[in-house]
Amino acid sequence: MKQGLITAGQATLDMVRRHPRRLSTAVAAFLLCAGGGAFAVASLGPDASELPVETVIEAIDTLPVDAQALALDTHSFNLFRTDLTRSSDTPESLLQRLGIADADAAAFLRRDANVRQVLWGRAGRNVKAEASDTHSLVGLSARWSADDGSFKRLVVEKGSAGFISRIEQDVLTTSARLASGTIQSSLFAAADEVRLPDSVATQLAEIFSGDIDFHRALRRGDRFSVVYETLEADGEPLRAGRVLSAEFVNNGKTFQAMWFQEPGTKGGYYTLNGDSLQRAFLASPMAFSRITSGFKMRFHPILKTWRAHNGVDYAAPTGTPVRTVGDGVVEFAGVQNGFGNVVFVKHRGGNTTVYAHLSKINVRRGQNVAQGDNIGAVGMTGWATGPHLHFEFRVNGEVRDPLTVARQAETVPLSTASRPAFERLAAGYRVQLGAAAIMQQASAQ
Numbered sequence: 001m002k003q004g005l006i007t008a009g010q011a012t013l014d015m016v017r018r019h020p021r022r023l024s025t026a027v028a029a030f031l032l033c034a035g036g037g038a039f040a041v042a043s044l045g046p047d048a049s050e051l052p053v054e055t056v057i058e059a060i061d062t063l064p065v066d067a068q069a070l071a072l073d074t075h076s077f078n079l080f081r082t083d084l085t086r087s088s089d090t091p092e093s094l095l096q097r098l099g100i101a102d103a104d105a106a107a108f109l110r111r112d113a114n115v116r117q118v119l120w121g122r123a124g125r126n127v128k129a130e131a132s133d134t135h136s137l138v139g140l141s142a143r144w145s146a147d148d149g150s151f152k153r154l155v156v157e158k159g160s161a162g163f164i165s166r167i168e169q170d171v172l173t174t175s176a177r178l179a180s181g182t183i184q185s186s187l188f189a190a191a192d193e194v195r196l197p198d199s200v201a202t203q204l205a206e207i208f209s210g211d212i213d214f215h216r217a218l219r220r221g222d223r224f225s226v227v228y229e230t231l232e233a234d235g236e237p238l239r240a241g242r243v244l245s246a247e248f249v250n251n252g253k254t255f256q257a258m259w260f261q262e263p264g265t266k267g268g269y270y271t272l273n274g275d276s277l278q279r280a281f282l283a284s285p286m287a288f289s290r291i292t293s294g295f296k297m298r299f300h301p302i303l304k305t306w307r308a309h310n311g312v313d314y315a316a317p318t319g320t321p322v323r324t325v326g327d328g329v330v331e332f333a334g335v336q337n338g339f340g341n342v343v344f345v346k347h348r349g350g351n352t353t354v355y356a357h358l359s360k361i362n363v364r365r366g367q368n369v370a371q372g373d374n375i376g377a378v379g380m381t382g383w384a385t386g387p388h389l390h391f392e393f394r395v396n397g398e399v400r401d402p403l404t405v406a407r408q409a410e411t412v413p414l415s416t417a418s419r420p421a422f423e424r425l426a427a428g429y430r431v432q433l434g435a436a437a438i439m440q441q442a443s444a445q
Contacts, residue, residue, distance in 0.1 A: 078130055078131065078132060078133070078138055079099065079130070079131045079132075080128065080129070080131075081098050081099050081128070081129055082126065082127065082128045082129075083097050083098055083127055084123070084125065084127070085119055085122055085123055085124065085125040085127055086123050087121055087122065087123040089119065089120060090120075091106040091107075091109035091110045094109075094119070094127065095109075095137070098129040098131070098140075099129075099135065100131045100136070102131075102135065102136040102137045104162075104163070105136070105137035105140075105158075105163065108162070108163040109140075109156070112163075114165040114166065115154065115156065115165060118144075118152075118154045118167070119154070122144075125142050125144045126143050126233075126236065128141050137156075137163075138157075138158055139155070139156060140154075141155050142154040143234065143238060144238075145172070146169065149171075150169055150172060151170060151171075151231075151233040151238060152167060152168065152169050152170075153167070153168045153169070154167055155167075155168060170233065170234075172231045172233060172238065173232045173233075173235075174229050174230070174231055174241065175230050175232060176227055176229060176244060176432075177229075178226070178432060178436040178439060179194050179195075179200075179225070179226050179228070179436065180223065180224060180225040180226070180439055181193055181194040181196065181224055183218055183220060183221065183222040183224075184220060185220075186218070187201055187205060187214060187218065188201055190224070196226070197239075197240040199239070199240050200226060200240050200243060202287050203228075204224060204226060204243065204246055206282075207246060207257045207269050207277060208246075208250075208255050208257065208277075209282070209283035209284060209406075210279055210283055210406060211250075211255050212248065212255065217250060217251070218250065222248070222250050222251065223248075224247065224248045225247045225433050225436035225437050226245070226246040227244045227245045228242065228243045229244060242259060243259065244259050244429065245257065245429035246258075246433075247436075247437070257269045257272075258270060258271075258272055258426060260414070260418075260422055262414070262415060270414060270422070272426045272429065272430060273426075274419065274426075277411070279411050280326055280327075280411075281325045281326040281347075281351075281371075281406045282323070282326065282371060282406065283325075283402075283403060283406040284325070284391075284406075285323055285325050285355060285391050286314055286316060286322055286378070286389060287321075311354065311390050311391050311392035311399070311402065312390075312391050312392075312401075312402050313389070313391075314378075314388055314391065315386070315388045316378045316387065316388065317387060318359050318377070318378055318379050318380065318387040319379075320377060320378040320389075321374050321377060322355055322358065322374070322375055322376045322389055323372050323373060323375065324345050324353065324355075324369045324370075324371065324372070324375050325353055325393075325402075325406070326345075326347050326353070326371050327347065327348075327368075327369070327371050328345040328346050328347040328348070328353075328368075329345070329366065329369070330345055330346075330364065330365055330366060330368075330369060331344040331345065331352065331365070332365060333361050333363050333364055333367075334361070334365075335382075336382075337382070338382045338383035339354070339356035339382050340356060340358065340379070340380075340382025340383070341356075341357070341358040341360070341361055341376070341379060341381045341382070342355065342358065342382075343358065343361060343363060343375050343376055345369060345375070349395075350396040351393070351394070351405075352397075353391070353392065353402075354390075354392035354393075354394065355376060355390075355391060356391075357378075357379055357380055357381050357382050357387075357389060357390050358376040358377060358378070358379050358381065359376075359377050359379025359380070359381065360376050360379065361375070361376045362374055362377075363375045393406075
């Protein structure tokens with residue numbers, strides 16, 4: 001018998017070796033049938049509709065309505081509201097915009113020394129007020145930027161003895177924001193459309209001024225994306241900071257930039273491939289402004305004759321700061337004929353720049369100046385029919401188009417040692433600019 005079992009087992013093994021696929025099919029069929037059997041057994045349970053149903057009724061006592069009404073009557077709601085100060089504000093006008101009617105609070109705000117110093121006559125300061133449900137003032141705070149990277153906070157509180165005030169100082173926190181827009185008429189109109197701060201729009205024009213003529217070369221449909229810093233106080237945006245990276249598409253051509261600071265330098269802007277955008281000369285002696293008369297022949301408004309205009313005129317209000325476009329030495333600072341108050345700055349390579357019709361001169365002859373230094377303010381001295389800056393660029397005594405010279409100036413290269421850190425930063429900015437562009441496409445759709 002034992003020998004017979006051995007023989008049968010051996011025969012089975014021989015069959016497995018000769019027909020493995022047949023055995024696999026048989027095993028699968030057996031398991032499928034077993035599963036079906038299990039399903040059939042599971043289906044033999046009682047019908048849910050035949051199960052007994054029991055109804056349970058339980059009485060629940062509700063809270064007394066009078067007690068609830070009393071709780072609502074005794075509960076107080078404090079309201080919060082924010083606004084920006086105006087130069088013409090009085091205590092009453094500010095409190096009214098904040099939804100507060102409190103004669104005692106108005107009287108305190110009028111006489112308190114801290115409040116008078118901080119609020120009245122100052123526009124644009126963020127004010128937050130807390131009011132009771134009777135519209136009386138519970139507390140008030142105002143925040144504004146300091147010059148050292150921090151912010152100051154005015155706090156007014158109501159205590160048992162009346163109102164008190166104090167001024168505190170705290171650290172600004174920095175976060176990054178993304179924005180994108182499309183040019184329909186002007187850069188600033190597009191910035192307003194997407195609520196981009198003017199300071200960021202001005203930086204965009206400054207960054208790409210060596211490649212794009214923002215006065216004359218913008219086209220309808222040009223677009224931009226930007227990543228910029230927001231400086232926050234107590235979790236609320238206080239002002240915009242530096243542009244971290246940006247992309248501008250002008251007439252179908254794409255320009256990109258990012259901020260990078262090498263160790264031991266003041267930092268600057270580069271393309272995302274590492275080419276510097278910082279040139280030896282700025283494209284403009286002022287922050288982005290409107291050109292009223294370019295480098296060409298023009299009809300002189302005073303002499304009433306056609307004459308060559310040897311510079312560029314920038315219309316701006318009297319007092320607008322004027323900066324030197326490059327490093328150099330002040331060659332002349334004073335009054336000169338039709339130029340009125342004028343400053344000449346001598347640069348290396350036989351280059352000289354001229355800043356005329358100034359209302360104020362902030363430098364003296366022989367003084368060293370660096371690119372971007374304030375040298376005076378816009379005015380209308382000399383032969384000028386309105387406030388503007390007349391700017392000239394001379395190469396070995398011959399006048400040249402300042403915009404052309406600025407674009408042809410040499411750049412400051414990125415060092416080899418800083419390349420790895422630059423590449424890591426650039427990779428992150430590529431992702432952020434891509435996200436900003438997607439935001440723009442989604443909003444357009």
